[in-house]
Amino acid sequence: MKRALICGRGKSLQHYKNLKTEDFDFVYLVNEFNKFIIEAPDLLSFLQECSKNAKIIQQVNIELAGMDKTLLDNLRIDECHVARLGYVPTSNSKWRSYVDTQRFIRAGIPIEIKPQPDCLEKYLDMDIVKGSLAVAIVNAAGHLNCDEITIIGSDFYEEDYFLSHRGFDWHLVSTEKTQNSLKKSLNDVCSVFEKVSFNVHTYSKFKSELPNCNVENL
Numbered sequence: 001m002k003r004a005l006i007c008g009r010g011k012s013l014q015h016y017k018n019l020k021t022e023d024f025d026f027v028y029l030v031n032e033f034n035k036f037i038i039e040a041p042d043l044l045s046f047l048q049e050c051s052k053n054a055k056i057i058q059q060v061n062i063e064l065a066g067m068d069k070t071l072l073d074n075l076r077i078d079e080c081h082v083a084r085l086g087y088v089p090t091s092n093s094k095w096r097s098y099v100d101t102q103r104f105i106r107a108g109i110p111i112e113i114k115p116q117p118d119c120l121e122k123y124l125d126m127d128i129v130k131g132s133l134a135v136a137i138v139n140a141a142g143h144l145n146c147d148e149i150t151i152i153g154s155d156f157y158e159e160d161y162f163l164s165h166r167g168f169d170w171h172l173v174s175t176e177k178t179q180n181s182l183k184k185s186l187n188d189v190c191s192v193f194e195k196v197s198f199n200v201h202t203y204s205k206f207k208s209e210l211p212n213c214n215v216e217n218l
Helices: 011-018 041-050 069-074 118-124 132-143 176-192
Strands: 003-007 026-030 055-060 079-085 113-116 148-152 197-202 213-217
Touching (some): 011 148, 026 041, 079 132
Parallel strands (some): 003 026, 003 148, 079 113
């Protein structure tokens, strides 16, 4: 059985403290974790311990923020993904928009940015994937064929970010409309991968009636 841990940036990321005895094959860091590992040394220790047996995957968004040399100096990052498919100039799909995959290398950060594999296009084209975390879930389930996926740090903007690292656009993205859209997306993605067992630990009021999705409201 293959197990993945997907880490978002919400307050419930702190639930990692309850997962120290768990074993994972893959650990996803979604968006900006470079400051977290400096400000939360225990989180860094947890991820370093995970890296002994798990592949650590950093997933950045279209802005390509969060990856720097400090992160690489402190934590072994096996792969860096962007929440987009490979660029196709003639495509109108947002998933095929241009990404500078050599940007980090040119900046002296020795890691290449990889697009999502083409095998995930069929899921992304269903228009159920909203937000970077959902892309990581689709990657773990649809590409790496994980049997069990644990999700922490996803609070749908109903709670603060871990260490209160709110972005400048918090007031724009924390609307009820966005919260509901992200919740629906998670339920929809879990329903597509019905053979995968999902464990969601969240400070939000998220609920799921799906038999393969267990939710712990912290």
